[in-house]
Amino acid sequence: MSSLKAAVSVYRDIEKIYRLYALYSGRVQAMEPHVKLIDQSLAQHLRGKDADLDWMQFEFLMTAVQSQGENVFISKQPETTLSYALFCEGIRALLISKNISAREVLDWCTRIRKYFIEIEKPEGSLLDLASVLWKNPHPHLRVYLFNSLLELKEVDPAAEGLELKNETGGLLDKDDDDLNNTGNNSKDEWHSRDMDWELPSGDLVFSQMDAEEDLLKDKLTHLKQQLSDASINDRAERIMRFQEAEIEALKNEIETYDQNHVEFNLLVQFFTTLSESSDATSLGNALILENLKKMASSIISRFHGGLILFFLKRLQDYQTAKGSDQVTESLKKSLMEALAKPDHLRLLAEALTDASRYKIAKQLVVYLSRESQSHLLDFLIDQQNKAGIQHFLMMLIETDPTLDQDIFQWGDQRLIQVLPVLQTIPWSARSRFLIRCLRHRSLELNRAALPIIADLPIKSSEAMALYEKLSAHDRKILVDSFSNRPVLAEWAPFIQQVIRSGYWSLDNSDIALAWARAAFRYLGRRGFELLDPFVSSRKFILWPKFSVEREAALIAALQIKEPQLRAQVNQWAAREKGLFFQDSELKQKLAAAAR
Amino acid sequence: MMNTTNQNDDKILDAPVPVSGLILATSFLRTMFQFFRQTELHDSSNAIFVQANQEVLRTLSGLMMLPGQSGIHLTFKGELFFINGVRLRPQPRLFYIYRYLLRYFRSRKIGGIKVLALPTEKSLSVFLSLISKVDKEENPAQEIYNHLVSEGIREFELIPLSGQLEKSTNEQGEGDVELIVASLYQRLQKFVEVCFDNMERAYSFSLKPVQESLNELILLAEGDIVQMLRLISVKRYERPLPFRAVNSCFMVMAWARSLRLPAGVVTELGGAALAHPIAILSGKPGTVPEVLATIQKLKDTWQLTDLQRLSVLEWTRPFGKTGVYETQGVKSYQHFFSRMIRIVALFEEMTTYEAGKRVFLPDEALAELLKNSHDCDPTLLKLFVNWVGVYPVGSLVQLQSGEVAQVFAGASDPLRFQRPIVSVLKSANGKLLERPQLLDLSEMNEKLGVYKRNIKRSITLEEANIPPDYFQLNPVGVT
Structure with a gap:
């Protein structure tokens, strides 16, 4: 399947979901069958055997949507479409990850629909849609804002002499071909690092700039000299030229909001301050703690691997340095509370079967309360996700030495569901656990354990007692x-x-x-x-x-x-x-x- | 199986769904723009107008079918369009359409359009064509009305530009914009002052939430915000910090508007700029616990977002070589909010009068910032200088011909950003003019092929020696 065909289908699916919300006035149950179908279609086109893109980008024009320069959606009545709404509101492009689900698109479209309902009210929100979507919490969707730097890039200064100034006052210079060419290929894309679950630290920016530096050294030195000599005189116009590479880097940064970047920088500052502080009860520290708790919830909701691991690492470092004090306990509790939210548990359930997120999920399972463990298991059971159940049980076996007893708090029904999976996992306490299942008052649980009874070294008298109470079947x-x-x-x-x-x-x-x-x-x-x-x-x-x-x-x-x-x-x-x-x-x- | 079901599901794309009034209103303006634009390019007999007219009719009928809309009343004020009294928020990608239509209607002395009933295709075509062809010099609205009556078309009414201004006396007219900006400035300045002076007790002053003021500010045109900066640029304050906060807020919001960032992003940035002195107030600039302790004290009065908090924490850090800074061995990259605020805050710090401190003239401050290339992000700094101009609005300058003037607006010709529009305050012989006089420095002496006037140098307020009230006078037109 060509990537264009896939892009056409994926974008149509997004438009469908946008319309579904209006057609069914937001009634989730009524939309459900369609959402399921669209989910299958998205899976086929984004994650099917022929799909080869990690991200798909759609550019919004006034009456059309393009992907990789080709039209993928055109509407004769644009007013009814999502693309037109986004275009008018100042969205330049939409990037979606191959891991997106129809549910996430629905949530996103619901946000947009509600925005339009809200602004029609007399006391409606003053916030514009572009700003709402700029800070969008959906991990597999990202919007790019229209901004005047885009126009700077579109100007062709060759036709206008050395430099041009557009209506917003920007200047562009393209007379340095070497620099421009380098800039095109090695443009600073650090802001998009979360796509690959990289830790959003300055290291990446630094290393990219180092790599660029050799190539750009002469040009940059020249530019710096110009800047350092700058005085406001007739030469000012020459000095104020822009290199395309720098505009490109800034444009990339401005047109999309990177919550990971903001949170990473704050996390660094907060943890550093905490570790340097001698007074854990100070006012500043109280705010740090409050913020860290909020951030724990936020980064889990986006399930950003790098940030979660960074948070846990800094928490462990802090605990080692300062001992298990109130601060770490409080942060652990907030992590547990954040993880307990149904949406977050669902994300964790998904991560359990995703090879790239498994490592993170494993570290987070430690912070699940018994109750949350049960709920997570429910998600996995509902999805009939055997691999997820298996991974989850393996993590518990590794981290919980008393699992064979604790597991009975999950209730009979959950135990019955996990028993077939449990028999495939090596577990030193399995016999103890299965024997408890066979001795359990619940006949249903006894039955569930029967297929693996031969693995258990149980006494003859016990076996006979059990046998007598069983049906022929x-x-x-x-x-x-x-x-x-x-x-x-x-x-x-x-x-x-x-x-x-x-x-x-x-x-x-x-x-x-x-x-x-x-x-x-x-x-x-x-x-x-x-x-x-x-x-x-x-x-x-x-x-x-x-x-x-x-x-x-x-x-x-x-x-x-x-x-x-x-x-x-x-x-x-x-x-x-x-x-x-x-x-x-x-x-x-x-x-x-x-x- | 799935393909068949999917094909059935595709019908969703054809099903009728309710459309937002905002979108329909935008479309109505867009289709009108397209029609009028074609009139500049094609003869009226061109078939292209049939489709253009149908498009206007389609969007107009969509708009009129909205619940509670018996007719459409389109007016404009300043840079804003109103439909049935509801303001249409300018949308970044459609600015050019709004501006085109405003110029189009204003050049024809039309202040508004009333659509009383859904027109036929023919009557709409006649109406739009009349607007495009009308003699701009006469009384266009009356002329169009007479034509409509003679053709028996009764679905439209036109409001002359003067009539529209008269009608809006009970609303806020264009002339009130200066007052609105000034009152917003004062409100924000009071807010900041009360917060800084009273910290946790500021809550008891029942201040208007800062976000409300910022939301009002974003509705104003970039030029109006800049004019406020011009007016206050000649003030002297005993306690400059709150003023620096508000000036930075105004400046960064106007700058971000010029970058066409969405309103919500601009107000968040403006809020961060307003809060930036918290980092200074805390004693040791940039020390996180102290800054956070101050933020914590103000939390009941002044809620900051994560990004605003980060900006307050980061703006004091020099950009360095790459914008990367290190904390306990971990490298972080300064957010562009922090970098923009740093430029504006440093500019304000250098140019705001403070007893016992060197005060830079605006152009000197820009030169100083450009000289220390590792202090601020060079790309953003260049963008800033491009936007603010070599002689920022409010700068006092002496012309080579001897007059004393204040920079009033950026250059009319964007290629000559050293040649702004100035407001001449004093004549060459040092006498105050009766009223300030606007002068475009990019004007050429055609015979000699040189500029009529040039800036000789920038001067201080003391050198200019102008009474403070004089700056408040509105200058008379460009000569």
């Missing part, structure tokens, strides 16, 4: 687990007891067959000994005395693959093939085995 699940799981010697006495007591054939022939298989698998030759009376006993010489048990034992025996038991099987086959009154098919199989 659940008994079958239990006995089947003896065939599917690795052999655990502790189960041998129980199996022996079941065969001896005759419990094994009480329910139906399927269960009897499963028990016979279990007996051979766990008891080996001893299994033959135990089952032989059921096989060899006769009624009036020509009839089997225990026809069901005999048949089950013989079928199970014929399925044995272990070479060390083959002699025993052959012996049975030779002896039993001659019995007159038995199932003909079994008779043939026995004859074949005897041969």
